[in-house]
Amino acid sequence: MASDRTPPRLYARGMSTSIAPVTTPLGGPSLPQERRLETAIPGPRSQELLARKAEAVAAGVGHTVPIAAVAAGGGVVVDADGNSLIDLGSGIAVTTVGNAHPKVVEAIAAQAAQLTHTCFMISPYESYVEVAETLNRLTPGDHAKKSALFNSGAEAVENAVKIARKFTGKQAVVAFDHAYHGRTNLTMALTAKSMPYKSGFGPFAAEVYRVPASYPFRDGLSGQDAAARAISMIEKQVGADNLAAVIIEPIQGEGGFVVPADGFLPAVVEWCRANDVVFIADEVQSGFARTGAMFASEHFGIVPDLITTAKGIAGGMPLAAVTGRADIMDATHTGGLGGTYGGNPVACAAALAAMDAFENDGLIERAQEIETLLTGRLREIAASDPRIGEVRGRGAMIAAEFVDPETGAPDAALTGAVAKACIAAGVIVLTCGTYGNVIRFLPPLSIGDDLLAEGLDVLAEALGTV
Numbered sequence: 001m002a003s004d005r006t007p008p009r010l011y012a013r014g015m016s017t018s019i020a021p022v023t024t025p026l027g028g029p030s031l032p033q034e035r036r037l038e039t040a041i042p043g044p045r046s047q048e049l050l051a052r053k054a055e056a057v058a059a060g061v062g063h064t065v066p067i068a069a070v071a072a073g074g075g076v077v078v079d080a081d082g083n084s085l086i087d088l089g090s091g092i093a094v095t096t097v098g099n100a101h102p103k104v105v106e107a108i109a110a111q112a113a114q115l116t117h118t119c120f121m122i123s124p125y126e127s128y129v130e131v132a133e134t135l136n137r138l139t140p141g142d143h144a145k146k147s148a149l150f151n152s153g154a155e156a157v158e159n160a161v162k163i164a165r166k167f168t169g170k171q172a173v174v175a176f177d178h179a180y181h182g183r184t185n186l187t188m189a190l191t192a193k194s195m196p197y198k199s200g201f202g203p204f205a206a207e208v209y210r211v212p213a214s215y216p217f218r219d220g221l222s223g224q225d226a227a228a229r230a231i232s233m234i235e236k237q238v239g240a241d242n243l244a245a246v247i248i249e250p251i252q253g254e255g256g257f258v259v260p261a262d263g264f265l266p267a268v269v270e271w272c273r274a275n276d277v278v279f280i281a282d283e284v285q286s287g288f289a290r291t292g293a294m295f296a297s298e299h300f301g302i303v304p305d306l307i308t309t310a311k312g313i314a315g316g317m318p319l320a321a322v323t324g325r326a327d328i329m330d331a332t333h334t335g336g337l338g339g340t341y342g343g344n345p346v347a348c349a350a351a352l353a354a355m356d357a358f359e360n361d362g363l364i365e366r367a368q369e370i371e372t373l374l375t376g377r378l379r380e381i382a383a384s385d386p387r388i389g390e391v392r393g394r395g396a397m398i399a400a401e402f403v404d405p406e407t408g409a410p411d412a413a414l415t416g417a418v419a420k421a422c423i424a425a426g427v428i429v430l431t432c433g434t435y436g437n438v439i440r441f442l443p444p445l446s447i448g449d450d451l452l453a454e455g456l457d458v459l460a461e462a463l464g465t466v
């Protein structure tokens with residue numbers, strides 16, 4: 001495809017990218033909102049960077065979309081070769097508000113020019129406190145709440161467990177099948193899947209127990225029955241007297257965008273309340289308008305004791321939080337929580353801008369519209385293609401699970417081939433699932449309807465050819 005547009009230059013020492021920081025109402029640099037392939041993917045400039053990556057970056061740090069990204073905004077990611085890809089991944093549910101969203105960019109620039117760091121544990125500053133106030137207000141439940149800020153989702157989960165142990169005086173933690181909670185030692189222990197997250201990295205943290213979750217497509221159980229199965233196992237194998245916390249993603253992320261059966265989560269919460277066990281909702285992936293509600297917990301009518309957040313919170317800046325019942329959050333001695341960078345002022349400024357957009361720019365409604373568009377088209381494709389076993393999810397967190405139509409067995413090979421074909425055609429899609437047989441759709445909420453539709457057309461075409 002020929003084009004008279006100058007492709008953005010690959011950023012290099014002493015050289016700035018040619019993308020000017022002009023912003024649009026959609027969010028992000030004023031990039032044409034189109035899928036455009038100037039070269040095969042990866043193009044020559046991207047290949048150059050990937051070769052340098054292979055030389056300089058540890059092999060364990062992989063990548064699934066082989067491009068050198070230089071700019072993104074609205075619903076596209078542009079690479080160094082001038083290719084413009086439709087973004088159905090949001091950098092794993094991070095740029096929910098839109099990549100380089102103008103409000104976020106402005107807040108970052110202003111804060112960076114004023115104060116980049118004091119360490120909140122040394123000298124407090126207002127933006128951290130304001131992020132805490134906002135989280136306390138936006139999270140489910142109108143009880144007294146407090147928050148503490150960290151750098152990553154895994155760090156938030158680690159701290160939620162620390163806080164629950166201190167509050168209860170108990171040690172055991174229960175996590176679920178298909179769970180993903182991070183890559184640090186404790187969170188690897190909480191995460192279910194060995195390859196690639198845990199394999200060879202043990203020994204893992206002690207006092208972590210795993211019980212079955214609710215996965216309606218595969219277990220066929222009602223929410224009540226799935227909860228009874230989990231609770232019975234907890235009582236027999238762990239014992240409420242030893243259990244500090246139960247941690248669960250209200251809609252599981254890496255495990256396959258699994259939406260639990262109705263009644264499952266409320267029954268688990270009720271059991272926790274009756275047994276002095278802290279219920280932690282890990283909303284690192286599902287939080288902040290992503291599912292068509294501010295938090296996924298709201299879909300199930302549950303009010304978690306503690307809630308962990310990160311990913312979408314700050315429009316791409318690293319920030320995470322634990323928010324919850326004030327009595328639980330205050331159980332820790334002064335100095336027991338913190339970290340050098342936790343709640344960095346620039347990240348907090350970005351979070352305040354992003355959370356303002358989530359609350360006031362109609363993004364929850366936009367996620368609901370995206371659900372209608374995505375599930376409508378995916379179910380249409382599934383109706384004539386029995387290899388799609390299920391379309392599920394909420395809001396802009398939607399998945400298609402691929403199976404062998406004869407046996408219902410997970411088809412990871414097909415899933416991988418479809419994802420690869422989509423990426424080659426200029427559509428960024430991510431896979432997930434314990435069995436590697438799920439394609440997940442996590443578009444930024446700033447994407448336009450036409451790009452969403454085109455992205456799914458490409459998926460349908462890919463399915464037809466693999």
Ligand SMILES: *Cc1c(COP(=O)(O)O)cnc(C)c1O
Pocket residue numbers: 151152153154155157180181182183249253254282283284285286310311
């Ligand atoms: C991504 C994720 C984490 C880990 O977050 P990091 O910022 O990568 O440490 C934890 N829990 C869930 C549900 C996640 O999706």
